[in-house]
Structures are given as C-alpha cells and as structure tokens.
Amino acid sequence: MKKVIIVFMMVFSTMASAQILNEQDKQAIINQIKKELLDSLKMEQEETDSLYQKNKAKQKGEPFENIDMTWQNGSDRRTENIWKKFKYFTPSILLDVNYNYGFNNPIDNTVVGSTALARHNEIQLAALHFGGDFTYKNARARVMTQFGTRSIVVPRNDLSPYRGQYELANVYRYLSEAYAGYHINKWYGINIDAGMFMSYIGLNSYYQAENWEYQASFTSDNTPWFFNGIRIQIHPTKNLKIEPWIINGWQSYGKFNSMPGIGGNITWMPNSNIKLLTNNYYGTDAAGIKERVRFHSDNSLLVRYYNKPKARGITKMAFSLTGDIGFERGGGVNGFKDGDSTKGAAQYFVSAMLYNRIWFAKNKFAITVGGGYMTNPGRYLVLYPTGQASPLPNPNNPTTTEGAFPFSANPGDKFEGWDFSTNIDYMPNQSITFRLEYVNRNSSVPYFAGRGGVTSQTGFSTSVLDPSWRPDLVKKEQRIIFVMLFRL
16 A cells, blocks of 8 residues: 555655656656556556465365265255356346146135245246356455245245334345455355345245255245344354354244344265264244244255266265254143143144255156155244235235135144155256146145135125125145256
C-alpha cells in the first residue's frame, strides 16, 4: 500500500508542474505514471496472495480428501465439475421435472402428503435452482434460488410466519440456500456460516439429483429440509466433521417462542465405503406454547459393500439405513408416555427407512429398492393435507382453519405410515438422470387424496362447496413417477 501512496503523490506533484511541459512530455509522464501504478498494484496483489497462501498452508488438507462420496444417498454423484476453471465463482444449475400418475386419480389433480410431488397427472416443474458458490480468499457465500412447486409444498407446514409481520414465507420462498461465512485455516478447515442452509435430517438431500429415490420415505419427507440461523463446520481430522447449529427452529423461517433451536451434525467417513452420521435437535417449536419442548435424533449408516468399477455387469452395490426418534413434552403432551389429565397424551416420533441400490452397465443404470415406517402420535411432524382438509390457521380469519373440514392434529391423535418404492435410473452422463419409479404408501388413518380430492366437488377452488361434500381422504395410494433431473 505504501508503494501505491507514493505513486499517487507522484501524480499530484506532476499535475502541479504540468503547466510548464509540452504535450509530448506530458504524455510521456502520464504513461510512466500508469506503468508505475500498475506495477505497484501488481506487487501489492502478489504480496497479498503470498500471505494468503502461507495462511492456507496452515491447514493440513481438505476435509474428506480422496474419499469417494459419489455413490452415497444424498450426495453429488458427479466426479468432476465443468465450472472448476472459474476462480471466484462456481455456478450451479438444477432442473427437476416430473410426471406422476396416482391410481386414486383425484379430480383436483392434487397430491397429498409429499414434498416431492404437488400435482397428479400433469407435467410439472417441481424445482428450478440456479446460483452457486462465491469464494474470495477466506470469505465464502452460497446462493441458490428456488422456483417451481417445491417453493410452495416445502414451507407450507411452517407456522412461524404467522407470528409478527412481513410474510416470511413469501420473503424466503424463492431461495433454497443463501448464506455467507468465513473459512478458518485450522486443522482440516473450519467454516462459520450464517443465513439459510440445507438440513441433513432424514438423510435425503433437498436436491433430487443427489437422491437414490424420488418420493422420499416418511422419515425424510416429514423432517426438515432447511434451517435458518448459524452453523459452524469443524473438520478436526480428514474423516470427521462436527457441526453445531443455532437456528430459529425446526424447518422454520422465524422463531416460534422465546428460545432459538440448537443442534448439530456429526459425520464420520473412515474410508470410501462407509458413512456414519448423526443429527440432533432441541427447541420449542409449538406455536404459542412456550413450555413445550422438542427433541429429535436422526441417525444414518451408509455402506458400499461391492465396488468393481471396471466390471462389465454390476459395478457397485450399497445400502442406506436411517433411524429417527424424538418427542415433544410439556404444554399438554407427555413424550413417550400417556400421562394423566395434567401431563397429557403421548407425543413422539419413531421412524426408519432402508434402501438398497445396484449400479450396472458402467454406472449408466441403477436400480433402487426400499421403504420405511413411521409412527407419530399427535401428528406434530405429519405433512398436513392441503385444500379443504388443511388444519393450518386461516390468516384472514384467526378463529378458523384454512380448510373447512380440517385433518385432525390434536394431542393423542394416532398416525402410522409405511411405504415401499422401487425405481430404475438411466444416467447417460453426469448431468442428467431419467427415472421411472413406483411408490406404494399407506397410513393408519385416511390421509391421501382419494378420487374426490381435497378442493371441492368439481375439483376447482372457485366452486361453491356443496354442503354434502367432504374431502376424500383414503388410507392408501399407489403411484407411477417419471422424472428428468438435470444438473450442471
């Protein structure tokens, strides 16, 4: 910086004496000043870069360096990124288009109980994400937009926007990730980020291109996809990540009560064939019931038990196993125990899901089979039906619900769900996946959209409701899904 200041002093002194010089001399001096200034700036940049590299050298290496994660459920399957030549910005584009047909064939074309699907028997743009990662020295940021039906179906169970003003659901609706942070060159790296970032609870990634299945099992579909707050990613060794969170709440844009949510993730990958992770959360997430607390523990094991990439037939085989357990207690509910009149009914969450995947034909094809089970007395994590079956508050009339005939979600209400799915993927290259999937989902109470749908007797929200009509909820659905997933 001193050199730059000296050059500017030369400029001012030259300007002062410029009156006595001819035009040729003036131009020569100006050219010399330009050269001195450019040389000085170049030297300053080289010194800064040298200091940055020395600081970077203090880091022992990159986290999970030389660990193959491309096979893992919920991870990026690409082995290279075409954007890597860009120094400060790495773009990212994801496109998710699906067509699904449910054999219940609801007249309003509405899918109930899914964050992957919204419309039946229609081609839908489920998600369009674009953005990328910004890095400059140790500063970092990531921004990803969110358009399509997922911008509606994912945040709709978040009641925190009803507290206060400014319509948080609309403010954040078109962002899937937006955070900034700083990288510290300690151990294998420490990142401190603030903003909105993806959740790991339930194993599946928010971006469908990274998942083995399209319609997630209940364990993933009924647990958070995003958090709003602060996280610290600590990599003390190459194989270990410890990540504490301070967040507004459980998949909530705002805060429900007096305290923020706290939690964290621990991920351990001893080698390229095993991944073990745990996520744990504690908070007060019942709107207006500050004495009610929630705890949730999510745990996954992924194992690649066969790997012969040069084989002519099967090249890889792997499975993922996830188990969740949690509860709410206080304010009229009592965790895992049905209490007396003062403690209230049991309100907890237990679930599991298991998937097995086989790759073949030089990884151009893959087959996945799996499913899961969930029980959730009190229904506090069940994705609520929409339309006239919605139990969510009506913001225009606080004494009523959005739906005229709301799905019950009172303490003590039982809910069990189980599902099975299988699919085949065709992956001609690393940027595109074509998927055909069959899904069979079941529930212990009427929950999925039946033939009559959940909107009206005609299927249109503009129709005046027939007094004798009711939302048609059934206990079972079978569905065929065709998907195109693009990533660049």
